[in-house]
Amino acid sequence: MSELQIKCVVWDLDDTLWAGTLLEDPKVTLKPRVPDIIRELDGRGILHSIASRNEYAHAMDQLKSFGLHEYFLYPEIGWDAKSICIQRIAENLNIGYDTVLFVDDQPFERDEVASVHGDVWCLDSSRYLDLPDHPRLKPRYVTRDSVMRRTMYQDDVRRQKDEETFVGPQESFLRELNMVMEISEAREEDLLRAEELTYRTNQLNATGETHTVESLNDIRLRDNHKILVCELADRYGSYGKIGLALLEFGSTAWRLKLLLFSCRVMAKGVGTVFMSQLRNAAKERGVQLMADFRDTGRNRMMYITYAFAGFSEKAKQDDGMVLLENQLTDIPPCPDYLETNVNVDWSSL
Amino acid sequence: MREQIRGFIESNLNIFDSDVQFNDGDNIFRRGFVNSLFAVQLIAYLEQEFSITIANEDMNINNFSSVDKMVEFVELKRDGNG
Numbered sequence: 222m223s224e225l226q227i228k229c230v231v232w233d234l235d236d237t238l239w240a241g242t243l244l245e246d247p248k249v250t251l252k253p254r255v256p257d258i259i260r261e262l263d264g265r266g267i268l269h270s271i272a273s274r275n276e277y278a279h280a281m282d283q284l285k286s287f288g289l290h291e292y293f294l295y296p297e298i299g300w301d302a303k304s305i306c307i308q309r310i311a312e313n314l315n316i317g318y319d320t321v322l323f324v325d326d327q328p329f330e331r332d333e334v335a336s337v338h339g340d341v342w343c344l345d346s347s348r349y350l351d352l353p354d355h356p357r358l359k360p361r362y363v364t365r366d367s368v369m370r371r372t373m374y375q376d377d378v379r380r381q382k383d384e385e386t387f388v389g390p391q392e393s394f395l396r397e398l399n400m401v402m403e404i405s406e407a408r409e410e411d412l413l414r415a416e417e418l419t420y421r422t423n424q425l426n427a428t429g430e431t432h433t434v435e436s437l438n439d440i441r442l443r444d445n446h447k448i449l450v451c452e453l454a455d456r457y458g459s460y461g462k463i464g465l466a467l468l469e470f471g472s473t474a475w476r477l478k479l480l481l482f483s484c485r486v487m488a489k490g491v492g493t494v495f496m497s498q499l500r501n502a503a504k505e506r507g508v509q510l511m512a513d514f515r516d517t518g519r520n521r522m523m524y525i526t527y528a529f530a531g532f533s534e535k536a537k538q539d540d541g542m543v544l545l546e547n548q549l550t551d552i553p554p555c556p557d558y559l560e561t562n563v564n565v566d567w568s569s570l
Numbered sequence: 571m572r573e574q575i576r577g578f579i580e581s582n583l584n585i586f587d588s589d590v591q592f593n594d595g596d597n598i599f600r601r602g603f604v605n606s607l608f609a610v611q612l613i614a615y616l617e618q619e620f621s622i623t624i625a626n627e628d629m630n631i632n633n634f635s636s637v638d639k640m641v642e643f644v645e646l647k648r649d650g651n652g
Contacts, residue, residue, distance in 0.1 A: 308573075425606075482606070490605035516626075522610050528629035529599070529609040543626075551635075553599050 227267060227342070227357045228316045231307060233325035234273035234280055234298075237346040243275055243283060251287055254350060259292050261353050265363050266370045268314065271296035272306035272323065272330075294374050303330050304337035314374065322357070324349055396558040398455040402491055404498060405564040407448035407465075412437045414462045415450060418481055425492075426481040427527065428542070429517035445470055449565060451482075451495055464495060475503055477512035480523070493553060494561055496530040500552045502567045510547040511535070571620065575640050578615050582608055594637035616640065622647040 235242045241249035259269060269292045273280060277298045284290040295313040297306030303325070311318055319340035325331050331343040342357070352358055407415060412434045419431040441448050451464030467479035482492050503510040512532055514524055532545035555561050572594065579598065598604060612634065617624055622644060633643040
C-alpha cells in the first residue's frame with residue numbers, strides 16, 4: 222500500500238457528505254463538521270471532487286444551497302460506475318490514482334473502485350472525521366501555490382469550457398440554428414470576396430495560393446474550369462461566402478486545384494458537406510476526383526480535411542505539390558442540421 | 571487506450587448528444603458528423619496522448635474510421651517509434 226500524499230478527495234454525496242438520499246428524502250442535511258473539513262483540506266492545497274449517483278443539476282443545486290459547490294472540481298454526478306468517475310477526475314486533474322482518496326458509505330462502491338483502481342485509497346465514510354489528522358492528508362508544506370491550487374484548476378476548467386464551447390456545438394444546438402449552405406458557381410461579383418478569401422485564409426488553404434480578381438476571372442472564363450463559392454446562413458443571418466473551390470475538369474477526372482474555407486465555420490461541418498456533394502457528383506458521373514495540396518507549414522488542417530474526406534496521396538511533384546486521389550467510397554450523408562442547396566451545373570463539366 | 575479514444579470521440583463528436591449507441595467497430599465517418607475541426611482535434615489528441623507523430627502519409631481515413639482502427643494504428647505507430 223503506497224503512502225503518497227493525497228491530492229484529491231473524491232466524495233460520495235448521499236449518506237456520505239450529507240445524511241439522507243437526495244432523490245428520496247424531502248430534505249438532506251450535511252453531516253457534522255463537513256464544511257470545516259472541506260475548507261481545512263482545501264486550505265492545505267488538497268482538492269475535492271465528487272462521484273455520486275444523482276441527477277447533476279439537482280445535486281449541484283443542493284451543494285450550492287450549502288455554499289460548498291465551489292470546492293469541487295470536475296464533479297462526476299450521474300449514473301456511471303464510480304470507477305469511471307474516478308478515472309475521469311484523475312485524468313482531468315492529471316494526478317495519479319495513488320494520490321486519490323475515495324470516500325463512500327457503500328461497500329459495493331468502494332469495492333468496485335478498488336477492483337479497477339487498486340491504488341486508490343477507498344475509505345468508509347463513517348471515518349470522515351479522522352481525515353484532517355491523517356498523515357496522508359497533512360502535506361509537509363503549505364505554500365502559496367497550495368492555497369491557490371483550487372483557483373488555478375478552476376481557471377483551467379473555465380479555459381477548457383470556453384474552448385469546448387468554441388469547438389463543439391452540439392447537434393441539437395446546431396439544429397436550432399437552421400443552417401443553409403448554398404454552393405454555386407462564382408459570378409463576377411463574387412470574385413472580390415474570393416480574392417479576399419485567398420489572402421485571409423492561411424490555415425485552411427490547401428495550396429497556399431492567392432489569387433487576384435483578374436486571375437480568378439481568367440480561370441472562371443476558361444471552359445474546363447469552374448470556381449465554386451459556398452455561402453452559409455442561419456437564423457441570425459448570413460455568414461457570407463465562406464468557402465471557395467477551384468475545379469478543373471477533364472473527361473476522366475476532376476481536379477480540385479484550390480480549396481479554402483473560412484476558419485469561422487470550421488466547426489459547422491461545411492467542409493465535409495461540400496466535399497460530400499463534390500464526391501457524389503464525381504461518383505455519379507464516373508470520374509475520378511483529384512486534389513492538389515501543398516504544405517505551407519501552416520495548412521496541416523487542410524491536409525487533415527482532405528484525408529478525412531477520403532483523399533490519399535497518389536503522386537508527389539518535385540516542386541512540393543502533392544496530388545491526392547479520392548476513393549469515392551463511404552461518402553458521409555449531409556447532416557440533417559444543415560440544408561444544402563447546390564446550384565452547380567455538373568453536366569457542363 | 572481504447573477507453574481514452576472512445577471517450578474522446580464521445581465527448582467531441584456531435585452525434586453523441588442523443589443517446590446514439592456506437593460500437594468500437596463502427597465507421598464514424600459514415601454518419602456524416604465528422605467535421606474538419608473534429609478531425610484536427612482527433613489528430614492532435616492522438617499525437618499528444620500517445621506520444622506518436624502522424625505523418626501525412628499516415629493520414630489515411632482508413633486508419634481513423636473506427637475506434638478499433640485507431641487503436642490498431644496507434645499501437646503500430648508506438649511499436650515503430652519504440
